[in-house]
Amino acid sequence: MLDAKFVRAEPEKVRQALVYKNCDPTLLDQFLLLDEKRRGLLYEVEKLKAERNTVSEQIAQMKREKKDAAAEIERMREVSQRIKEMDSELSELEQKLTDVLMNIPNVPHESVPLCKDDTENKIIRCEGEKREFDFEPVPHWELAAALDIIDFERGSKIAGSGFILYKGLGAKLERSLINWMLDVHTLEHNYVEVFPPFLINRRSMIGTGQLPKFELDMYHTDKDDDLFLDPTAEVPVTNIFMDEILDGRELPINLTAYTACFRREAGAAGKDTRGLLRVHQFDKVELVKFCTPETSYDEHEKLLADAEDILKRLRLPYRVVLLSAGDMSFAAAKCYDLELYAPGVDKWLEVSSCSNFEAFQARRANIRYRPGPGAKPEFVHTLNGSGVALPRLVVSILENYQQPDGTVEVPDVLRPYVGAEVIA
């Protein structure tokens, strides 16, 4: 959520954000109109409340002196009635105002290309060499089926399409990757590991910006519980400090978490759905940072480097893409995607989005810090990035490390975890 004062002061920046992030541009005018109305009404009702407070005090005084206050009480009865009516009108206005504000996206950082779609995304750099094959590389679903490490049919049988059953060394590879990535981030990148709940309440989903706009993308339990299945560890981990005031001296706080992630992927039907490319449940190791506004863009680069390090250590070819405004998420101010090359499907696959949300999430989730002793609390800046998401990483490993006989070499760094040099 943006600061109402910012929207008032910089309407043109907000209008631009609405246009380039493909949101309803009239939201700005709705906001300004409602805001104006609200301030007028607020002034009126507060005047009445001030009167009520003074007269109530007089009544108390008169009662103490045993004087008759019947006339004042009668008058205040009417004033209170009036206040009640105006208050309910006001809270209706405020509800509308919040609804509007909640649907206004974050403003892109000045370094972000202004474009409504992905056509102006910038490839910042490519890392690692694409492997030269002296045979025709096959897609991961063929490799996995032949090696019997993923059973797509039985996964579907249990849950539905887009749900994966890993087997044998496939399951072990998955578990190894999770453990290895967590070890790298905690032991070498200075993150603290957390293991959050996988079911999340509505308030938290609003806090990070998944709601109210994207409710249909989420799995939701029945009305009595009103809980959502974790779509990304960003949600439970960012909300750890909801409604708290952090000590500025503790910042930056770096957290990493493994969670399963659940997404309905409504509206993505038929697109890249083969094999592991787009699934409803997947594993992910996430990186989350809380920092001061002064350092958030430096921390953003560090976050990117920490995620990239995983891909470098696995010696996989990838590229770094700076997303344009229209391709970024609703809450982000700036975002880099990491895309791994997968030779079997001959595609660049997104395995991480590293975003700086500035104070957008912190304002919604009410996460503040005290810059110094006795100083006023300020909103923190929050950042997160996948470090990294598993299915497409597995795709890239299988397809890049495949051998002519259909077996797959295990990357060096994973061998102690998998306990094998080859998946055969």
Added chain:
RNA sequence: GGAGAGGUGGCUGAGUGGUCGAAAGCGGUCGCCUGCUAAGCGAUUGUACGGUCAUAAAGCCGUACCCCGGGUUCGAAUCCCGGCCUCUCCGCCA
């Protein structure tokens, strides 16, 4: 699932329907003092929204906030109802 207790400021913890934004302590900040440190003394110390000012800061004025939402009342931290959460005991269970 059943029974009970409770949710107060950065923290601990009092609290009477009106003089409570809220005692006290801790912590923080500023100053004094002790030649350093520790201790001591004095003062100060919540947040949000709106207004005033020049849509700067400070100041000043107002309103709201003692878990959340309703209600009673001229007036609610205080009384009533609903919800959420925490703790204890029992049940069930990994």
